[in-house]
Structure formats: C-alpha cells, structure tokens
Amino acid sequence: MLSLLAFPATGQRVSAEMNCTFTGTDFVYDCVIRLTPATPGVQISVGADMPSMPMAHNIRPVKAKPGKRPGEYHATLDLDMTGEWAVKLRLSGALRDLLVLHYEFTESGTAPRK
Amino acid sequence: MDEYALGVLTNIGLFSFVALSAYLLLLAGELSFGQQAFFGVGAYGAGIATAMLGLSLPLAILIAMLLGALAAALVGLPTLRLRGLYFAMATLAAAEMFRILFELLHWQVLVEGEPVGPDGTQGFRGIRWIFERGVEAEGFLAMVWTLLAAVLLLFFLVERSKLGATIRALGEDPALVGALGIDVDRFKLGIAAAAGALAALGGALFAHHNTYIEPRNFDIMLGVHSLAYALIGGLGTALGPLLGVVFDLGFLEASRVLQEYRMIVFGGLVALLLAWRPRGMLDERVVHWLKARFS
Numbered sequence: 001m002l003s004l005l006a007f008p009a010t011g012q013r014v015s016a017e018m019n020c021t022f023t024g025t026d027f028v029y030d031c032v033i034r035l036t037p038a039t040p041g042v043q044i045s046v047g048a049d050m051p052s053m054p055m056a057h058n059i060r061p062v063k064a065k066p067g068k069r070p071g072e073y074h075a076t077l078d079l080d081m082t083g084e085w086a087v088k089l090r091l092s093g094a095l096r097d098l099l100v101l102h103y104e105f106t107e108s109g110t111a112p113r114k
Numbered sequence: 115m116d117e118y119a120l121g122v123l124t125n126i127g128l129f130s131f132v133a134l135s136a137y138l139l140l141l142a143g144e145l146s147f148g149q150q151a152f153f154g155v156g157a158y159g160a161g162i163a164t165a166m167l168g169l170s171l172p173l174a175i176l177i178a179m180l181l182g183a184l185a186a187a188l189v190g191l192p193t194l195r196l197r198g199l200y201f202a203m204a205t206l207a208a209a210e211m212f213r214i215l216f217e218l219l220h221w222q223v224l225v226e227g228e229p230v231g232p233d234g235t236q237g238f239r240g241i242r243w244i245f246e247r248g249v250e251a252e253g254f255l256a257m258v259w260t261l262l263a264a265v266l267l268l269f270f271l272v273e274r275s276k277l278g279a280t281i282r283a284l285g286e287d288p289a290l291v292g293a294l295g296i297d298v299d300r301f302k303l304g305i306a307a308a309a310g311a312l313a314a315l316g317g318a319l320f321a322h323h324n325t326y327i328e329p330r331n332f333d334i335m336l337g338v339h340s341l342a343y344a345l346i347g348g349l350g351t352a353l354g355p356l357l358g359v360v361f362d363l364g365f366l367e368a369s370r371v372l373q374e375y376r377m378i379v380f381g382g383l384v385a386l387l388l389a390w391r392p393r394g395m396l397d398e399r400v401v402h403w404l405k406a407r408f409s
Binding site for chain 2: 045049051054060061080090
C-alpha cells in the first residue's frame, strides 16, 4: 500500500492511502481511501490519469462516500485499462488539498508502483 | 460545468500547445517525433521555478519558454541538417535522451521541512503554485484557453505575413527559399526554437495543473499524439491542430461504449482519414475554399 504526504492550504499535514479490489467488471474497482488524520467534513473527488499517456484518458471523477470509520471513504473507479494510474484525490470542505497517489491496477486489485 | 467537462476542456487546451508546436515544424517541412521533450523541459523548468525557487507563475512560464527554445535549438543544431525520416528518427532519439535526463535528475530543497523537487523516476511532487493561490478549475481553464487564444492569434498574424509565407515556402521547396537569399539552416533553427518554446509553455501549464510530473509523462506516446493531432486536424490553418485534439479526445470520449476496442477503432479511422486526406481535415485546399466562400 502506498501513502503520500502532502501539505494542505490550511497548513495541516494530510496523508492518504488507498486499497482497491477488482469488481469483476472490466476495469471497475471498489476502492477504500483512508485519510490521516481523520478530519470530519472532508469531501473527496477521485480522478485518475495514466502517467505514460498524460491527458489522453479522461476518467470521470467520482465523489467518495464516507465510510463507517473516521477518515475512511469509499469510491468506485471505472478505468479504461489495467496498468499504472495516478489517482488524484481532490479534498474540499474542512480540508482543501490535492493528493496524487500511484498504483498499479491489476486484474485482482491494486499494488504499489514498482 | 462539471468537473469532468472542465478536465476534458483543460486537457484539450494543454494538448493543443504541443500539437501546435509539431504543426509549426510540419509547416517548415519537418516531421518531429520529439516535441514532448520540450514540453517536459517546460514542465520541469516551471516547476523548479515556482516550487523550489519561489518565483511567480508568469515568470516561471517565461523561464520555461526560454529553456524550451534553448533545448530545441540545441537539438536542432545537429538534427536539422538531416532530412525526412532521418530527422524524425533523430528527434525521437533526442526526446528519449531528455526523458532519461529527467530520470537522472535529483535535485531537492526543503520547503516547510519537506523535500521538494525532481527525484528521478519518483517524479517531482509539490508544484502547487496554482493550487495554493486558490485558483479553481474554472480559473485555470480560462487561463489555459486565454493563452491558447493568444498563441492562435499570433499564428494567424504570422501566417498572413511575409514570415508565414516564407515558412510555408520552406516546407514546399527549401532550395528555392535558399536561392532567394534566405539562410535556410538558420531560419529552420529559429522555427525549431519557437516550436520548443511553444511546447514548453504547454508543459509549464501541465505541471501546474497536475501538481506532479514524472519522466514517463514525456515519452514517445505524447510525441506521437501531438504529431498525429497536427496531421489529423490539417496543415492549412493553426486551427487544424486544435481540431485534431478535439477530434481525438471527443471521439474517444464519445465512443466509451466500445470499451477497450475504441483505441483500435480510432487507430483505424485515423489511418483511413490520412489515406483520404494526407494533409489533414483542414488542409490548404479546404482553407482556401472556406476563405473564398466566406470572404
């Protein structure tokens, strides 16, 4: 699992990590995102781009839904293909930030970038 | 406008800069597979300027364009002596050299206690000038398209001038242009530098849009796309590359129902289109016809 540290505009340090499982439908993944520290009132928009083909894939961003645990969110990503994707988390509401996470999306789920 | 539409329109704008860069060289008769290198130079240059040196974005864009022009001139010095396929292969090799240089580039400084800057294959995070100033997606889109409109206006002015006529003549018959007393090599070098600056402008905007760049962003795929957009859209007007980008991204987005086969279908359509119209949809003949019809 890969995590990323970033500096939000508020000055609070946020880290995010994500874990996805393949749904069985081509290139559709159920993802769990965890923000640390857990901050209530944060909305997350999840987008994705392929580093090797920048700008060529326009994945429709989805709003992540808050999960049961604090700081946990769920989102379903509908990608174009397997391979490495840069997942963009746009945080708004109580925290404003933009995080970029890199994962290898396979036919079983996600793995950290090699 | 929703986030998806904003993203598509921003990507069309960003892609157009590098497509126009390839178009400018095509007008001068040169087929470059290497414009992604200068897009990358612009991205890294502007990212370093704002994120590491604390400069403003306008100044960073100027620096990026200068670096892009310089890099393109350095590549052009040895490669513009080549012709046709040899020039195309040389630009591709040069672009790969730049990508490998980006992979070898490790230079980080501490910003608020955290390292920021190029970290080889791990990329360059924290290019947050736009984000930290609260520029939202709509504002950034407006910035990209305003700059693109300015570039297109410049193209229209140049294409109506003696300079534009000389560039097109160079693409048709360099020996004839040389016979008119113009230093063809120096002239082409200037065009290559201008094309490099244009690609770098797009790269600078791309880096600040993404907040993160890595060497793989600037590999052959981007070069092939940019050249294809210029050829698909047409060589009759600077609107051609823009049309090529809109056609490509528009078709790919509209054909999502074809799922993974859409790339194959699109590739076949491009091949058919170029067999039917080798100088693109808006080629010189169509542009002359449109001018005669509407002027």
